[in-house]
Amino acid sequence: MSSIREAAKLEATRMQSVNPAQYFERNLHQLGFGDPEHALLQTLKELTDNALDAAEAGNILPEVKVNVIALDKTYDFSRLKERRISARFFKVSVEDNGIGILPDRIADCFGTLLYGSKFFILRQSRGQQGVGASAALLYSQLTSLQPAVIISKISGGKAIYVELKIDVEKNKPDILVMKETKWNKKHGTRIELITPGRFTARVERYFRELAIGNPHATIMVRAIKEPDGDPLEVKIERAIEYMPRKPLEIKPHLLSLDPGTLQRMAEMDKCCRTAASFLAKHFSMISPKTARKLLFHAKLPPHIKPSQIKADRIVDAAKKVNIRRPPLNVLSEIGAENLEKALWNIYPDAEFVAAHTRPPWSYRGIPFQIEVAVVYGGESVQRDVSERPGKxxxxxxxxxxxxxxxxxxxxxxxxxxxxxxxxxGLKIGDHGTITDPIIFVVSIVASKVPYTSAGKFAVAHDEDIKGETILALQEIGRRLRMFLSRRRKIIEKERRYEYFKEFYKLISEEVKLITGEEVTPEVTLERLFEEVRS
Amino acid sequence: MSSIREAAKLEATRMQSVNPAQYFERNLHQLGFGDPEHALLQTLKELTDNALDAAEAGNILPEVKVNVIALDKTYDFSRLKERRISARFFKVSVEDNGIGILPDRIADCFGTLLYGSKFFILRQSRGQQGVGASAALLYSQLTSLQPAVIISKISGGKAIYVELKIDVEKNKPDILVMKETKWNKKHGTRIELITPGRFTARVERYFRELAIGNPHATIMVRAIKEPDGDPLEVKIERAIEYMPRKPLEIKPHLLSLDPGTLQRMAEMDKCCRTAASFLAKHFSMISPKTARKLLFHAKLPPHIKPSQIKADRIVDAAKKVNIRRPPLNVLSEIGAENLEKALWNIYPDAEFVAAHTRPPWSYRGIPFQIEVAVVYGGESVQRDVSERPGKxxxxxxxxxxxxxxxxxxxxxxxxxxxxxxxxxGLKIGDHGTITDPIIFVVSIVASKVPYTSAGKFAVAHDEDIKGETILALQEIGRRLRMFLSRRRKIIEKERRYEYFKEFYKLISEEVKLITGEEVTPEVTLERLFEEVRS
Known part of the structure; x- marks a missing residue:
């Protein structure tokens, strides 16, 4: 028996807390890092997300400069003789013309895991968790041992140069250099990392897709894929010259809130005197009258303190009181017209481009909006289709x-x-694959996107989102069908035109032979065209 | 310009740190909670993981009692009129005969996210992160507002009764009740939660599969799926009466360590005087001699302090020095014979059961071992096959x-x-699906399993793991082919036997008619059997 007691004591000595930096350092693959295929693209993705958000926060048309330069140095993911896996190091930098970061916040923004301005807010934005960019830093320093180099400048301020690493044991930035510097830019942020990875076709495709989602952004990519190789320069000019509507913050909606969250909000509230005012102030679509109704149905007096609320009863009462859906005008969709412009920008030789924007709707109390588009035909689409994996x-x-x-x-x-x-009207091959040269675009904007994982790789299942997406696809399908049937008729006519043109001389000779009537080939042709056109 | 400056200042006021409880509360779906299909099973899974680990830590044959009782109360995942989604609340309890938890550690174990004894250790265990059980608590309190009820007792100690919630703002336990209590058990832990979910066939299947992976455990499940319904009682007795080998802790292996991790270990080291002794003490398969060789190849003097190590140079040197693979005798595999016993226990009417255990191997410096099994034929297999999704x-x-x-x-x-x-020898239908009634078992044990996500849903891709798994499946395939060909022959013979039996009288009459020889039907039959058997 005493050995079992000893085991319990030994176990207790081993128990300890783990901080977020330690957790994510050991679980970087959950955030999309950890192998050469993903690491480079994920780094670029996290840094450009922040760059675009930083510009939009100041209502600035974004201009993002990305540099990816191969270094003459490789990283071994596995050093076993039998199975050595290595990838090249790249110097990656992303520069934006955004609002910049206040000098005393720069280090924490990049050097602390789970730190940021967006976590507690319900508002459409690219970043949500305050974990993406610092995870990119963590991965960079683990593999290259090099610090991140950051320059940031706010409007009217001095540019600040910072070199830092993340102190994983403390989940705090370890600042190596911090000084004022000269920067020929009014405001913005630039971050540079050394990180291993593979520069695949997926990386180039990523920036094209980024431009489709952000027609108001100019994106410049300069890449040197092999040391001393020729630079690949891609400049995607913005397709529209005005800012999208600014997304607005919303309050949580009672119809989908977990009672535990409501209870905690009520207990922590410091600004409201009564439960009724608390409900009316902090929740979406609750007027003072609705608040009183809610409390009545929950059998709670309206003048109790917020902390005396019974969350489960309020939540039950919410089903009886008619609470409207959340306000839906808080999102910033791409816009069908803008989406079409962006697609023509990327696929200038396409035969057909069409986009459709659904009105906003909500899932579990959170506003979202679906847009879809198709691009059909042309060489650039054909090329993209053949490169793209999946059915x-x-x-x-x-x-x-x-x-x-x-x-x-x-x-x-x-x-x-x-x-x-x-x-x-699309042609379907074996196994249900579409054989026509077509690319679909499906876009969701939401105050909070329901991702399936911390790496934000995929959108989770939801019936409301699914319903809206299918409706949007069916609408675009109808337009596609019209285009395809028109196209088919034109092709058919052209085919007949070519046929007649070739044989019209022969036909006029035949006509002469049979009827004796002398018609010029031109007249024959004209008469036949009449027939075809009718 | 000043508005851009103001935007930067506004952004700064919003920046703040997020603690792990806040992070996971908003991202519970990443841990497998968040919808009724997953929530109940994930709760049971996390609690039984801990129960089994607690018994094995004391070298105790595990006996796990699970109670799942439907309550007359539902939870609305969405309260929208148009799309109301609700599920039943269940009272869930899991009780083990493990080592118990020291009284002053009980609250932290369950009431703090990212707290535990296993995170910093490389050793085969079910839990790894210190996040599973506390996430189950978090989900329970968010939805039911009820505290968790825990009883734990160490050998020779008093039983302690604790009611607690997680204080999400502090990531600390909020202890409501803590007192000594009477418990008719020498040692162990029991935890009880109220949580919403759906009791599907998947839940029952889960416990059968758990018994297959743990032939040394007795698992008792008592479930009442509807309020006032009849209880479903399942008792899976252990199939073997001895403990599996205890998994051992290993040190990290230089051939796959990120240089950043090595650098930090060196800088934080407090116990070693020289770099050579540091390398020999803290890493797998590094003798003092190998350590000196490493430092030599890294062009570092052997007597420098650990903190003066250049991690990138050491890592490069590791490729030149012959470092052996990690020790492979640290795992606790199920064992082919035990796996077969466990499978016969669950599928007693199967026609064929075979298991195969590969020798241990390593991926990126971490030991792992693959075992596979097949179960073929019989009604219980047939039933299970038809219920199980996937190809x-x-x-x-x-x-x-x-x-x-x-x-x-x-x-x-x-x-x-x-x-x-x-x-x-298996029959393959359309779309490549196997049409025979067969279930495969594929098991990995490892000092650290490379999961794809925090919810531990799937094993990530790795070439070494894949290679070993395919080899194991091919071996089991060969045994399967022998069985199937024997089976086919027997069936064929039986078919012919039946055929002859029916017609032997006719044949003997024919023989008499043709040859005039009078043979009894029995003799005819015997002669024909001779023929068939030859």
Whole structure:
């Protein structure tokens, strides 16, 4: 028996807390890092997300400069002789013209895991967790041992240069250098990391998709894929010259709030005197009158303190009181017209581009909005289709950010598979694959996107989101069918035109032979065209 | 310009740290909670994981009692009129005969996210992160507002009764009741939660699979699926009466360590005087001689302090010095014979059961071991096959824990699909589905299992793990082919036997008619059997 007691004591000596930096350092693959295929693209994705958010926070048309330069140094993911896996190191930098970061906040923004301005707020934005960019730093320093180099400048301030690493034991920045510097820019942020990875076709595709989700952004990518190789320069100019509507913050909605969250909000509230005013102030679509009704149905007096609320009763009462859906004008959709412009920008030789924007709706009390588009035909589409993996060729966007992985798990992808595209005139091959050269775009914007994982790879299943997406795809399908049937008729006419043109001389000779009537070939042709056109 | 400056200042006021409880509360779906399908099973899974680990820590044959009782109360996941989604609340309790928890540690173990004894240790165990059970508590209190009720007792100590909630703002336990109590048990832990979910066939299947991975455990499940319904009682007695080998802790291996981790270990080291002794003491398979060789190749003097190590140079040197693979005798595999016993226990009417254990191997410096099994034929297999989703019927186990979700993403599942089972005598239908009644078991044990997500749903891709799994499946395939060909022959013979039996009288009459020889039907039959048997 005493050995069992000893085991319990030994176990107790081993128990300790783990901080978020320690947790994510050991679980970087959950955030999309950890292997060469994913690491480089994930780094670029997290840094450009922040760059675009930083510009939009100041109502600035974003201009993002990305540099990816291969270094003459490799990283061994596995050093076993039998199975050595290595990838190249890249110097990655992303520079924006955003609002910049206050000098005393720069280090924490990048050097602390789970730190940021967006976590507690319900508002459409690319970043949500305060974990993406610092995870990119963590991965960089683990593999390259090099610090991150950051320059940031707020409007009217001095540019600040910072070199830092993350102190994993403390989950705090370890600042190596911090000084004022000269920077030929009014405001913005630039971050530079050394990180290992593979520069695949997926990386180039990512920036094209990013431009589709952000027609108001100019994106410049300069990449040197091999040391001393020729630079690849891609400049995607913005397709529209005005800012999208600014997304607004919303309050939580009683119809989907967990009672535990409501209870805690009530207990922690410091600003409201009564339960009624607390409900009216902190929740979506609750007027003072609705608040009183809620408390009445919950059998609670309206003048109790917020902390005396019984959350489960309020939540039950919410089913009886008519609470409207959340306000839906808080989102910033791409817009069908803008989406079409962005697609023509990327696929200038396409035969057909069409986009459709659904009105906003809500899932579990959170506003969202679906937009879809198709691009059909042309060489650039053909090329893109052949490169793209998966059964259907779908560009997925969530809050304007492309989702490059895990398509088969993603609701946005699966919705495309649920539509019977044969009904809309597309050619279907074996195994149900569409053989026409077509790319679908499915975009969701939401105050909070329901991702399936911390790495934000895929959108989770939800019936409301699914319903809206299918409706949008069916609408675009109808337009596609019209285009395809028109196209077919034109092709058919052209075919007949070519046929007649070739034989019209022969025909006029035949006519002469049979009727004796002398008609010129031109007249014959004209008469036949009449026939065809009718 | 000043508005851009103001935006930067506003952003700064919003920046703040997020603690792990706040993070996981908003991202419970990443841990497998958050919808009725997953929540109940995930709660049971996390609690039974801990129960089994607690028994094994004291070298005790585990006896786990699970109670799941439907309450007359539902939880609304969404309260929208148009799409109300609700599920029943269940009172869930899991009781073990493990070592118990020291009284002053009980609250932290369950009431703090990212707290535990296993995170910093490389050793085969079910829990790894210190997040599973506390996430189950978090979900329970968010939805039911009820505290968790825990009783724990160490050998020779008093039983302690605790009621607690997690204080999310502080990531600390909020202890409501803590007192000594009477408990008719020498040592162990019992935890009780109120949690919403759905009691599906998957839950029952989970416990059967758990018994397959843990033939040394007795598992008792008592479930009442509807209020006032009849209890479903399942008792799976242990199939073997001895403890599996105890898994051992290993040190990290230089051949796959990130240089950043090495650098930090060196800088934080407090026990070693020299770099050489540091390397020899804290890493796997490094003798003092190898340590000196490493430092020599890294162009570092052997007597420098650990903190003066250049991690990148050491890591490069590791490729030149011959460091052996990690010790492989640290794992606790199920064992082919035990796995077969466990399978006969669950599928007593099967026609064929076979298991195969590969020798241990390592991926990226971490030991792992693959075992596979097949169960063929019989009514219980047939029933299980028809209930189980997916193309192939695969029971996946990781460190003896069944993985109930995300099979198509899981390496263990995908390996089954990579084998051409037609070559091994199985019947293949349309779309490549196996039509025979067969269930595969694929199990990995490892000092650290590479899961794809925090919810531990699936095993990530790795070439070494894949190679070992395919080899194991091929071996089991060969045995399967022998069985199937023997089976086919027997069936064929039986068919011919039946045929002859029916017509032997006719034949003997014919023989008499043709040859005039008078033979009894019995003799005819015997002669014909001779023929068949030869």
């Amino acid at each position: 259907f060729k779908v560009i997925r966007l969530a809050n304007r950010v492309p989702l490059p992985y895990d398509s088969s798990d993603c609701l946005l992808y699966r919705c495309v598979g649920e539509v019977n595209w044969k009904n809309y | 192939f019927k695969v029971i996946r186990l990781a460190n003896r824990v069944p993985l109930p979700y995300d099979s198509s993403d899981c390496l263990l599942y995908r390996c089954v699909g990579e084998v051409n089972w037609k070559n091994y």
